Amino acid sequence: MKLLEYEGKEIFARYGLPLLERYGVLRLGDDPASLKLTGKGPWVVKAQVLAGGRGKAGGVKVGRTEEETRGLAAAMLGMKMVTIQTQGKALTVEEVLVEQACELEREMYLSVVLDRKEACPMIIASAEGGMSIEELAHTRPELILKVPVDPHAGLRDYQARELAYGLKIPKANFCAFTELVKNLARMFMELDAGLVEINPLAITRDGRLVAVDSKIVTDDNALFRHKDMAAKPDHEATPVEREAREIGINYIGLDGNIGCMVNGAGLAMATLDTVKLAGGDAANFLDVGGGANVDQITRAFQIILKDPKVKAVMVNIFGGIMKCDNIASGIVEASKRVSIKVPLVVRLEGTNVKEGKDILARSGLKLEQADSLWEAARKAVAAAK
Amino acid sequence: MAILLDKNTRLAVHGLTGAQGSFHAGQCMEYGSKVVAGVTPGKGGTAHLGVPVFNTAKEAVREAGANAALIFVPPPFAADSILEAAAAGMGTVICITEGIPVCDMVRVKHTLKAWKAAGMKVTLVGPNCPGVITPEECKAGIMPGYIHKKGPVGVVSRSGTLTYEAVWQLTSLGLGQSTVVGIGGDPVQGLNFVDTLELFQADPETKAVVMIGEIGGAAEEDAARFIKDKMNKPVFSFVAGKTAPPGRRMGHAGAIVEGGAGTHAGKVEALAAAGVTVVENLSDMGRTVAEKFGAAARK
Numbered sequence: 001m002k003l004l005e006y007e008g009k010e011i012f013a014r015y016g017l018p019l020l021e022r023y024g025v026l027r028l029g030d031d032p033a034s035l036k037l038t039g040k041g042p043w044v045v046k047a048q049v050l051a052g053g054r055g056k057a058g059g060v061k062v063g064r065t066e067e068e069t070r071g072l073a074a075a076m077l078g079m080k081m082v083t084i085q086t087q088g089k090a091l092t093v094e095e096v097l098v099e100q101a102c103e104l105e106r107e108m109y110l111s112v113v114l115d116r117k118e119a120c121p122m123i124i125a126s127a128e129g130g131m132s133i134e135e136l137a138h139t140r141p142e143l144i145l146k147v148p149v150d151p152h153a154g155l156r157d158y159q160a161r162e163l164a165y166g167l168k169i170p171k172a173n174f175c176a177f178t179e180l181v182k183n184l185a186r187m188f189m190e191l192d193a194g195l196v197e198i199n200p201l202a203i204t205r206d207g208r209l210v211a212v213d214s215k216i217v218t219d220d221n222a223l224f225r226h227k228d229m230a231a232k233p234d235h236e237a238t239p240v241e242r243e244a245r246e247i248g249i250n251y252i253g254l255d256g257n258i259g260c261m262v263n264g265a266g267l268a269m270a271t272l273d274t275v276k277l278a279g280g281d282a283a284n285f286l287d288v289g290g291g292a293n294v295d296q297i298t299r300a301f302q303i304i305l306k307d308p309k310v311k312a313v314m315v316n317i318f319g320g321i322m323k324c325d326n327i328a329s330g331i332v333e334a335s336k337r338v339s340i341k342v343p344l345v346v347r348l349e350g351t352n353v354k355e356g357k358d359i360l361a362r363s364g365l366k367l368e369q370a371d372s373l374w375e376a377a378r379k380a381v382a383a384a385k
Numbered sequence: 386m387a388i389l390l391d392k393n394t395r396l397a398v399h400g401l402t403g404a405q406g407s408f409h410a411g412q413c414m415e416y417g418s419k420v421v422a423g424v425t426p427g428k429g430g431t432a433h434l435g436v437p438v439f440n441t442a443k444e445a446v447r448e449a450g451a452n453a454a455l456i457f458v459p460p461p462f463a464a465d466s467i468l469e470a471a472a473a474g475m476g477t478v479i480c481i482t483e484g485i486p487v488c489d490m491v492r493v494k495h496t497l498k499a500w501k502a503a504g505m506k507v508t509l510v511g512p513n514c515p516g517v518i519t520p521e522e523c524k525a526g527i528m529p530g531y532i533h534k535k536g537p538v539g540v541v542s543r544s545g546t547l548t549y550e551a552v553w554q555l556t557s558l559g560l561g562q563s564t565v566v567g568i569g570g571d572p573v574q575g576l577n578f579v580d581t582l583e584l585f586q587a588d589p590e591t592k593a594v595v596m597i598g599e600i601g602g603a604a605e606e607d608a609a610r611f612i613k614d615k616m617n618k619p620v621f622s623f624v625a626g627k628t629a630p631p632g633r634r635m636g637h638a639g640a641i642v643e644g645g646a647g648t649h650a651g652k653v654e655a656l657a658a659a660g661v662t663v664v665e666n667l668s669d670m671g672r673t674v675a676e677k678f679g680a681a682a683r684k
Contacts, residue, residue: 087630114487116602116639119494119573134644151491192488221638222486224461250636265570265636266544266599269625270667276628277666285629287636318546318553320529349553351529373550374668 001218001234004048006097008214011191015183017198018176018210021100028077028094032070035098043069047076048095050235052132053083059093062101073098104212107200108167109133110181111215112149112188114195121149121188123159123181127167129200155185173209180209191229192222244303249288249296251303256281258380259304259313259342261297263288263322271316274373280381283310288317297327298334305338314380315346316373324348324356332363343368343383347376387564388539388584388591389477389508390453390523397422397442397451397475399458399466402433406457409481409527410434413455416530418523422449424469442473453477455516455525463512464489468496471507478575479525480511487638490573509575513637515545515567526567528552536561538674539585541578542597543570543604543639547625547667551597554671560679563591570599570637578608586616593619593678595670596661600626601640601647609655620661621674624652 003011006025013019023037025048037043043066047059054060059081063069073096080090107129115122125145128136137144145166149155160178169177180201188196197215204210223230234242244251250265254272258280262268265287272282284307288300304313317327327348335344344367348356357369368383370376396413400406401423411434414420422445423433429440437449445451454470456463456479463482470478490512497509510517516526520533532549534556542548548567555562566581568574578596585591594616598605605624612620626635626642627649634641642648656663662677664670 114491114572116572116604117607119491121491134646151488151495189488189491192486194487219487219638221460221484222488225486252630252633252635254630262546264544264546265640266542266547266597266625267550269544269599269629269635269640270547270550270623272629273625273627274667282628285635318549320527320532320546320549350532350549372668374666 001220001229001232002050002236003216003218003232004050004095004235005046005214006048006095007232008216009211011187011216012211012214015187017180017183018208020102020210020212023098023100026073026077026096026098032074035070035073037066037069037098039100041065041069042101043098044101045069045072045076046097046099047079047081047093048097049081049091049093051081051083051085051091053085054081057081057083059083069098102210103205104200104202105205106203108202109199110184110201111195111197111199112184112193115148118148120151121185123147123149123155123163123185125163125167129202133199149185149188151189154189155182169209170203172207173203176209191216192219192226193217194219240303240306247296247299249286249300249303252285253307254282254284256283257309257311257384259283259307259310261286261288261300261304261313261315263317267316267318271314271373271377274377275314275381278374278377278381280377280384283307294330294333297330298337301334301338301340305340305342310342312343312345312380312384313340314376315344316376317348317350319348319350319353319356323352324350325352325359328356328359332359332365335365345370345376345380345383347371347373387519387522388588389510389517389564389566390519390525392522394477394523394525395419395421395450395452396525397424397445397449397454397470399424399442399454399456399470401425401436401438401457402428403457407434409457410436410455412530413524413526416524417521418525422451442469442475446473446475451475453525454479456480456482458482460484460486464493467493467509467512471497471500471505471509476506476508478507478509479514479516480509480575481514481516481527482511483513485512485571487571487573490571494573510566511569511575513571514569515548517564517566519564520562528565528567532556533565534561537563537590537592539563539588539591539594540565540597541581541585541594542567543599543637544597544625547597550667551595551623551670555595555674558671558675558679560671560675563588570639572602572639578604579611582608582611582616586618591618593621593674595674596620596622598622598624598652599637599640600624600629600635600642600649600652601637603647605652606655609659609661612656612661613659619678621664621670621677622656622661623664623667623670624649624656625667
């Protein structure tokens with residue numbers, strides 16, 4: 001799950017990371033007058049969306065007076081934003097964060113990521129901040145520092161010092177930096193994070209080291225021990241995706257018109273690929289899970305059919321431990337509970353496949369059967385046209 | 386011979402008395418696997434499915450002669466169970482459990498690395514995997530046994546039902562398997578592609594390998610390098626997720642294209658350059674192996 005900037009900064013604050021003064025979060029429908037601005041400004045208004053490149057898309061604005069700041073916040077709320085990271089789609093700004101504005105002397109990059117190969121958290125740092133780290137990794141890899149973190153002992157003092165020297169942190173900020181990077185590594189493990197990023201980590205004109213932005217991605221598998229996090233909404237998931245997750249179905253909405261129901265994540269991915277090869281586009285990724293029973297299958301159909309784009313549904317089940325005759329009965333039963341008005345193509349394979357196919361054939365249901373994944377994909381593509 | 390498991394494997398099932406463990410251990414026994422012990426703290430001294438249950442893995446090794454562990458323990462406790470099995474001296478530890486926090490696996494890997502450096506011999510498979518099967522000898526996992534057949538093709542995969550699909554295509558064409566290994570879909574895992582390919586390369590019974598990959602991470606790219614440098618057996622591959630949108634995890638925690646890394650195109654290119662036959666359409670896997678290798682194998 002990805003956290004918004006202000007949610008991440010709340011966690012940063014708990015770990016004592018240096019931040020700019022925050023004046024609050026304004027939500028769509030809130031009265032801008034309710035914003036308590038102190039100090040003499042200027043203030044910065046930042047759109048809370050899960051995409052980088054906000055500044056260029058008008059999602060970061062500085063107000064010189066209280067009135068101007070409130071006006072900027074009001075104008076930004078409800079705005080549709082397209083950034084370089086939204087793949088052409090517009091995100092609606094539902095929340096804005098207002099904080100102290102400041103001038104930056106130097107911008108750096110600092111993050112902790114999971115290094116799969118080394119199987120440990122890895123500090124990634126660069127004196128060149130403010131730009132895409134992926135781009136930097138391609139063009140100037142020598143400018144990127146990488147330091148592995150011992151998952152039991154944490155980041156060692158000497159490693160923190162090496163990073164500070166590597167980034168040419170000024171003497172005045174040296175201890176603040178080593179403290180910060182050690183806390184960041186500790187946060188990664190304690191939070192069960194997949195990524196913790198500060199971009200930019202800055203030194204201000206007046207000589208302070210501050211985390212100007214925050215990006216945190218957490219591990220959904222660890223939510224059982226982070227009740228506070230589990231209670232937060234997943235900003236990235238659509239309402240249908242959230243509903244699916246609650247009932248134990250893995251669903252991701254896509255742009256095509258062929259609804260797919262598959263058992264197993266890998267086979268579900270391969271099914272989408274096969275649909276594409278057959279000349280169509282899938283409307284969704286859906287893994288109905290290993291223990292697909294009548295109830296799960298019914299709910300999976302309901303979720304697929306909520307998408308008005310769906311012009312045909314393709315079911316691809318490899319019955320392993322789950323027997324095909326049980327799955328076939330599940331499909332028959334589910335079709336009684338959900339009205340399926342689009343063509344349905346079913347491919348069953350595996351244990352008791354003959355019995356399964358007989359049940360479908362005898363049911364009188366309007367559906368097409370297929371003997372292989374490829375045949376099913378071709379039939380579904382033809383049916384959706 | 387095959388790899389990892391054979392007819393001498395004596396399994397201890399961690400979580401034998403739970404619903405999952407109970408059902409799947411029963412299926413393994415029906416297939417002919419030797420399940421010699423259950424491990425469930427608090428239930429020591431009882432028996433389940435006719436198998437003695439012990440409080441600790443150490444007792445399962447000492448009293449029942451277990452030499453491999455099959456773990457069905459729920460996610461919050463699974464990492465500890467893996468280490469318990471390793472510490473007890475089980476040579477192979479297969480963890481089926483899905484949903485273990487990645488940071489737990491990071492700690493497990495770190496500890497296992499230290500123990501191995503000190504001389505321990507242990508191989509971890511998984512977590513979040515279907516398990517391992519050496520057809521007609523030992524099944525340790527949740528895969529349907531009957532779709533497999535003894536033979537010369539080694540299969541290694543990051544996914545469950547996708548593996549069944551490929552294995553079924555092979556078996557239907559008369560091509561049997563030496564061992565089928567599900568390494569699992571998590572970003573931090575035990576055995577990886579390279580480790581498994583190394584075992585297959587060294588195994589005289591394995592004459593060809595099918596490797597089923599997916600988007601995310603760099604395991605396929607690492608495998609390509611190994612195949613190019615160290616393997617002389619033919620390798621066939623399919624990589625799932627060509628049409629997956631970047632930034633979204635496709636079911637498996639490990640299956641995600643991030644920051645332009647782990648893409649389908651990059652993996653296919655690396656594998657093809659290493660001389661691997663990459664099948665674009667999964668439905669062509671069985672036929673392709675049969676055409677390019679099968680004729681020789683059946684002789």
